[in-house]
Amino acid sequence: MTVAQQPEALSFECETGNYHTFCPISCVAWLYQKIEDSFFLVIGTKTCGYFLQNAMGVMIFAEPRYAMAELEEGDISAQLNDYEELKRLCLQIKRDRNPSVIVWIGTCTTEIIKTDLEGLAPKLESEIGIPIVVARANGLDYAFTQGEDTVLAAMANRCPDKAPVAETEKNERNAIAKLLNFGKKKEDVAQDESEYVVHPPLVLFGSLPDPVVTQLTLELKRQGIKVSGWLPAKRFTELPVLEEGYYVAGVNPFLSRTATTLMRRRKCKLIGAPFPIGPDGTRAWIEKICSVFGITPKGLDEREAQIWAGLEDYVKLIRGKSVFFMGDNLLEVSQARFLIRCGMTVHEIGIPYMDKRYQAAELALLEKTCQEMNSPLPRIVEKPDNYNQLQRIYALKPDLVITGMAHANPLEARGINTKWSVEFTFAQIHGFTNARDMLELVTRPLRRNNNLKDLGWDKLVREEAKI
Amino acid sequence: MKLAYWMYAGPAHIGTLRIASSFKNVHAIMHAPIGDDYFNVMRSMLSRERNFTPVTTSVVDRNVLARGSQEKVVDNIVRKDAEEHPDLIVLTPTCTSSILQEDLHNFVERAQLEAKGDVMLADVNHYRYNELQAADRTLDQIVQYYIEKARKRGELPEGKTAKPSVNIIGTTTLGFHNNHDCTELKRLMADLGIEVNTLIPEGASVYDLKKMSQAWFNLVPYRELGLTTARYLEEQFGTPYIDITPMGVVETARCIRKIQQVINAQGAEVDYEDFINEQTLYVSQAAWFSRSIDCQNLTGKKAVVFGDNTHAAAITKILAREMGIHVVWAGTYCKYDADWFREQVSEYCDEVLISEDHGAIGDAIARVEPSAIFGTQMERHVGKRLDIPCGVIAAPIHVQNFPIGYKPFMGYEGTNQITDLIYNSFTLGMEDHLLEIFGGHDTKEVITRGISADSDLNWTKDGQAELNKIPGFVRGKVKRNTEKFARDRGFKEINAEVLYAAKEAVGA
Numbered sequence: 001m002t003v004a005q006q007p008e009a010l011s012f013e014c015e016t017g018n019y020h021t022f023c024p025i026s027c028v029a030w031l032y033q034k035i036e037d038s039f040f041l042v043i044g045t046k047t048c049g050y051f052l053q054n055a056m057g058v059m060i061f062a063e064p065r066y067a068m069a070e071l072e073e074g075d076i077s078a079q080l081n082d083y084e085e086l087k088r089l090c091l092q093i094k095r096d097r098n099p100s101v102i103v104w105i106g107t108c109t110t111e112i113i114k115t116d117l118e119g120l121a122p123k124l125e126s127e128i129g130i131p132i133v134v135a136r137a138n139g140l141d142y143a144f145t146q147g148e149d150t151v152l153a154a155m156a157n158r159c160p161d162k163a164p165v166a167e168t169e170k171n172e173r174n175a176i177a178k179l180l181n182f183g184k185k186k187e188d189v190a191q192d193e194s195e196y197v198v199h200p201p202l203v204l205f206g207s208l209p210d211p212v213v214t215q216l217t218l219e220l221k222r223q224g225i226k227v228s229g230w231l232p233a234k235r236f237t238e239l240p241v242l243e244e245g246y247y248v249a250g251v252n253p254f255l256s257r258t259a260t261t262l263m264r265r266r267k268c269k270l271i272g273a274p275f276p277i278g279p280d281g282t283r284a285w286i287e288k289i290c291s292v293f294g295i296t297p298k299g300l301d302e303r304e305a306q307i308w309a310g311l312e313d314y315v316k317l318i319r320g321k322s323v324f325f326m327g328d329n330l331l332e333v334s335q336a337r338f339l340i341r342c343g344m345t346v347h348e349i350g351i352p353y354m355d356k357r358y359q360a361a362e363l364a365l366l367e368k369t370c371q372e373m374n375s376p377l378p379r380i381v382e383k384p385d386n387y388n389q390l391q392r393i394y395a396l397k398p399d400l401v402i403t404g405m406a407h408a409n410p411l412e413a414r415g416i417n418t419k420w421s422v423e424f425t426f427a428q429i430h431g432f433t434n435a436r437d438m439l440e441l442v443t444r445p446l447r448r449n450n451n452l453k454d455l456g457w458d459k460l461v462r463e464e465a466k467i
Numbered sequence: 468m469k470l471a472y473w474m475y476a477g478p479a480h481i482g483t484l485r486i487a488s489s490f491k492n493v494h495a496i497m498h499a500p501i502g503d504d505y506f507n508v509m510r511s512m513l514s515r516e517r518n519f520t521p522v523t524t525s526v527v528d529r530n531v532l533a534r535g536s537q538e539k540v541v542d543n544i545v546r547k548d549a550e551e552h553p554d555l556i557v558l559t560p561t562c563t564s565s566i567l568q569e570d571l572h573n574f575v576e577r578a579q580l581e582a583k584g585d586v587m588l589a590d591v592n593h594y595r596y597n598e599l600q601a602a603d604r605t606l607d608q609i610v611q612y613y614i615e616k617a618r619k620r621g622e623l624p625e626g627k628t629a630k631p632s633v634n635i636i637g638t639t640t641l642g643f644h645n646n647h648d649c650t651e652l653k654r655l656m657a658d659l660g661i662e663v664n665t666l667i668p669e670g671a672s673v674y675d676l677k678k679m680s681q682a683w684f685n686l687v688p689y690r691e692l693g694l695t696t697a698r699y700l701e702e703q704f705g706t707p708y709i710d711i712t713p714m715g716v717v718e719t720a721r722c723i724r725k726i727q728q729v730i731n732a733q734g735a736e737v738d739y740e741d742f743i744n745e746q747t748l749y750v751s752q753a754a755w756f757s758r759s760i761d762c763q764n765l766t767g768k769k770a771v772v773f774g775d776n777t778h779a780a781a782i783t784k785i786l787a788r789e790m791g792i793h794v795v796w797a798g799t800y801c802k803y804d805a806d807w808f809r810e811q812v813s814e815y816c817d818e819v820l821i822s823e824d825h826g827a828i829g830d831a832i833a834r835v836e837p838s839a840i841f842g843t844q845m846e847r848h849v850g851k852r853l854d855i856p857c858g859v860i861a862a863p864i865h866v867q868n869f870p871i872g873y874k875p876f877m878g879y880e881g882t883n884q885i886t887d888l889i890y891n892s893f894t895l896g897m898e899d900h901l902l903e904i905f906g907g908h909d910t911k912e913v914i915t916r917g918i919s920a921d922s923d924l925n926w927t928k929d930g931q932a933e934l935n936k937i938p939g940f941v942r943g944k945v946k947r948n949t950e951k952f953a954r955d956r957g958f959k960e961i962n963a964e965v966l967y968a969a970k971e972a973v974g975a
Contacts, residue, residue: 017526018543023502045562045593046478049471051505053863070469073594076566085468092470108500108563112532139500140528211936215967310971352501387523387550406507406520413517433967461517 010367010377012354017383020406021328021352022055022422023048024137024147025105028066029056030426031151034207037235039099040066041089043117044107065097071109078113083120090128099130101158101236103151106136131236133158143352145254145329145425148207152258155232156205156266159242197224199293203240203268205231205258206251208430215431216251216276223290223297231258242266249273249289251430254330256358272358274365277331278338279307279435284365307432311342314439317446319343321399324392327351327384328404329425333359335402337366338435339442340375347396350384400445415458417445473825473845475775475800475863480561481506482601483589484522486609487557489639489668493609494521494553495589496543498536498564498571501526513866514641523547527563536569544578544586554673555585555609562593585673587612599691599775600803602639606668607695610676614703617677627681631730631737632662634682634700637693638669643778643862644876645669651875652688655713659726659739667696680704684729686722688712688877690776691801707732713877714781715885716753716789719746746879753882756890757789765792765893771835772797773820773828773842774861776804778876780811782841782860785885787815792889795835796820798828825849839892844868858892924950927962934966945970 025048028040042048049068056064069089074080090102106117121132135154137147204216204227217227229240231248242248244267250259253275262268273288274281283304290297308315323339325332327350336346356363370377381389386407393401393416401411401418408418419442429438480497484506487495497503507520525536525543544556558575571588579586590608591601617623633656638649649669656663664682665675679685685700685708687693697708707729713722720743727739747754756762770792772783776799783797798820799808805821812819820831829849832840840850840857844865850857859868860876875881926934937945945966952969953961 020504020507021502046474047503047562049474050477053473054509068471070471072469075468089468089470112566139502140532143501211933214933214963218964406511409511409515410517410519433971
């Protein structure tokens with residue numbers, strides 16, 4: 001492979017879509033933990049169950065609030081009545097767990113046999129008295145993290161559309177406000193209000209671990225911006241109010257359906273910003289939100305500089321090194337942008353699906369970052385072909401490949417450093433505070449190699465082994 | 468529909484993939500949606516494979532749903548044939564392709580016209596068979612295919628090998644301790660003066676399969692995998708098969724005696740009695756262990772056993788017959804082969820339990836309160852919850868059940884390993900029990916006093932709430948670091964913001 005000419009603009013390519021990723025039903029694993037009063041019912045086959053059981057590892061033993069409605073031959077050939085079967089299982093769930101919401105996850109099988117989940121849900125909901133939210137998170141249409149997108153898009157339709165009359169009650173509904181006001185008297189709450197600039201309500205969307213929610217909320221509070229709610233909240237019963245004209249902003253790059261739903265169905269205004277991953281992304285995210293509300297951000301320069309200073313020991317390890325994203329979780333563009341800012345060169349950004357409108361600001365920041373860092377513009381490969389990518393990796397010999405577990409060990413055995421991509425979806429990588437955690441993951445293989453470098457064991461497959 | 472949280476045996480295509488990727492230079496192409504290739508992750512992670520798992524997907528997406536796969540499957544097969552030159556490509560149906568009812572046979576035939584290697588469709592129905600049954604069928608299918616092929620071309624070798632020889636059938640990738648068992652069996656055969664003719668499917672080439680007719684007998688060490696193949700070979704070539712699992716001292720001896728009988732019937736004239744005696748008394752430590760006072764202490768202790776047919780049956784017999792342990796119940800998740808299990812263990816336990824429902828198994832464990840459990844990873848977790856030690860004896864298994872060290876379950880070294888496993892499970896339980904009687908380790912108090920020196924700092928409620936969200940195993944460290952940070956900067960109170968500021972400071 002010859003060295004590619006430096007392209008003027010980002011190049012977008014699309015390959016065969018023969019790549020490895022997780023099935024989108026995996027979103028139940030983090031969403032059931034996030035939404036504490038939910039129960040996720042995956043309506044699918046043994047294949048789905050086997051994936052969840054193995055991918056979730058130890059979580060499965062912790063009495064998870066999710067289960068399979070395992071379809072049997074009688075369900076496929078319609079000898080059994082879908083409605084009656086689902087009713088039986090949902091009543092059992094109600095009896096055993098009594099959740100505030102049951103989320104049905106439609107799978108490939110329910111798509112193919114055309115089970116009308118959206119049609120059955122309202123009927124059953126009124127019969128058993130528990131809200132039923134339907135999300136079609138299947139492998140026919142989506143990859144990995146997009147599963148969360150389908151669930152949140154469905155949840156967006158369940159958000160209350162009117163704020164309760166009393167102002168204090170509204171605060172009560174809001175998980176974050178409640179958390180921050182914990183134990184405070186009403187006067188204190190009123191005093192808190194004065195710390196904020198007057199701006200239209202802002203609701204953030206994207207499921208993040210609670211500590212990260214707090215961090216980002218506090219980050220905006222420093223600018224006088226009040227977060228009225230998060231989609232999703234800690235509990236289904238605390239979903240945020242969404243009135244027409246509210247502002248919304250995404251925290252993750254894979255939430256395009258949710259964004260579309262919030263704009264079209266809930267008539268909210270989307271703040272298109274880069275995503276708060278890395279100090280550069282976090283700063284750009286805050287700046288964009290501030291600019292929409294006409295606020296001049298304060299202290300961001302120093303804050304960003306301070307975070308970068310704290311990262312220097314890690315940045316030193318990766319500066320000037322190259323990285324190749326095989327692509328499987330849609331976080332790739334934001335991560336690549338951050339790593340380029342750290343001084344890395346990105347050969348290729350593989351990504352399952354690229355929504356150029358929802359990610360527009362992120363893509364612009366990527367381009368700008370490349371220019372400022374004098375780094376070649378990476379090629380963005382949508383629906384990559386893993387086999388072709390491996391040939392390119394052999395040719396390019398990148399210093400680091402960010403990839404799924406199916407390829408990680410075989411690449412390591414061939415002397416190529418890898419970082420397992422799924423870890424980024426489960427680790428805390430958002431905001432200023434967690435930039436270090438992201439670099440901790442990225443540098444781990446390089447630090448490991450520094451420890452082992454004198455052993456001379458980098459290639460561990462026999463020559464005749466086929467690659 | 469069935470409400471299910473956990474399954475013991477995986478879906479059918481996993482069985483097919485385990486067989487295909489056990490062979491050398493065989494590639495499997497799954498007809499499946501994105502994300503169904505999780506098998507590659509399992510193989511790469513659990514068995515720490517250095518090579519790429521030879522499994523790819525012909526992706527079923529919306530277009531396939533609307534218009535059928537059309538050229539896609541054929542193109543994918545032909546492409547893989549050109550890229551990797553496999554000897555055989557196995558087109559693997561999944562639950563999705565089962566209901567799409569595309570004519571995969573036709574795709575295989577069309578692809579065969581262009582592909583240089585062989586192409587075959589794995590004949591397994593997702594809704595009828597589980598992982599184990601599918602693996603058994605696929606292995607049989609591949610063996611039949613290559614024997615028929617050799618026969619048509621007149622390449623089937625005549626007669627038997629000069630010296631007694633065996634085909635060992637059924638060791639696969641992702642099988643429970645299969646690679647170690649395989650080494651142990653080869654060693655055992657060498658000790659008995661028997662040549663290993665073929666060993667399938669692990670590490671075998673499909674070109675070896677036609678040689679199978681030359682073996683004097685077939686050994687099927689695992690009940691779940693290989694019997695169909697062995698029966699086929701018996702029917703085709705009159706080759707006798709032995710399906711006694713050489714696990715435990717008594718069963719290993721029984722297996723060896725059966726081998727003696729089978730090869731003597733073909734004129735070998737061997738006598739293995741001295742070998743069995745020597746191994747039993749001095750190589751394996753298990754017989755001596757049964758006599759020792761350690762084992763005496765286990766007499767009459769209660770245990771329960773659950774797993775696949777092979778392992779649950781063998782462990783039950785070892786516990787009851789070789790160690791005098793009281794097996795309250797023994798169970799299997801191989802419902803389709805339950806009669807065999809009942810027949811094997813009935814005399815060695817009070818009750819037989821056949822179930823695929825982990826909840827029912829958990830309840831049955833709680834009901835009898837055994838001193839130790841021998842089961843799968845699921846039972847290990849039940850044991851954790853109930854504070855009962857558990858030895859893992861069967862799949863489903865985790866990465867820790869793919870040890871790097873040599874840990875066979877079969878043959879004479881296997882008896883040593885099993886003895887350790889059983890004895891360690893029970894002593895751990897004893898130790899725990901004694902600790903409880905004497906009120907735990909007396910050092911606990913002292914350690915905590917030293918570390919949590921009185922704090923002059925005040926944690927606000929939100930600070931405390933954030934701290935509590937931090938996982939327990941690092942919370943102490945985070946707390947100490949935050950307090951140090953606050954003290955250095957003269958904060959009197961620690962709230963959530965201070966906590967995160969401390970985290971941002973390097974080294975926190």
